[in-house]
Amino acid sequence: MNTIRIAAALLLRTDGDTLLVRKRGATAFMQPGGKIEPGESSAAALVRELEEEIGLRVSPECFRPLGRFEAPAANEPGDTVSAEVFVLDIGDTAVTRAAEIEEIRWISPDDPGDIVLAELTGRHILPAWLRMSKT
Template sequence: MLEQKTIHIAAAVMMDDKGRLLLVRKRGTVYFMQPGGKIEPGEDARSALIRELREELNLELSQEELTPLGEFTDSAANEPGYLLHACMFSMERRIQDVKPAAEIEEILWLSPSNISSNQLAPLTLNKIVPHVWPSIP
């Protein structure tokens, strides 16, 4: 049996002061997902996430602001046939004004009331939403 190819990323669970989850959609794609991106060779997950958040959302974060949430794996949304293995981090600071940069086309603030109406990436829908809002079926 062939081993499925895996993409390794670092991503963030970021909330605003209303308890909504920040999601992004990359240009040319349909799925919303956590902000973050691929871990470069020789880079640790926390450093990769800080770099990606700076590139994608113009956010400047320190290593100390990121708390490991765990590692999650699911089907990759934008690369058919690949698995996505994510080192997820949370942060205490509430995010308010973020604007898309680099390859990010759209930002979405997800709340429990608008989950079904959005196109969510498999990792977000299957792993992150139940982690953030355990009471949602």
């Protein structure tokens, strides 16, 4: 079993909805982000991944830390992801799917609807955001 180090973003629109992505060939929705390359900081990895996956160019100074979470990997059976997660308010900035992203969807963190969520998203990231945003 491998542990995969990733950086992910809880992107927020003005209305409070958050963006989830579904990668090609996957069933679960998750935050945009990806693997941290050797020698790369989590913030630098996230800047790179956001541009690759959804065409969003951002500065790491805009990130607010949400936390570090671990869960079974959604797309690599038997592996674990260790994610450093950041919150990023993007207002009404448009995003589009690119690279390996098959589908993007804006959801309410309170009520994601009838979609399959990656365990990291459903059990850790969304609950952590809901706790943080209510304090």
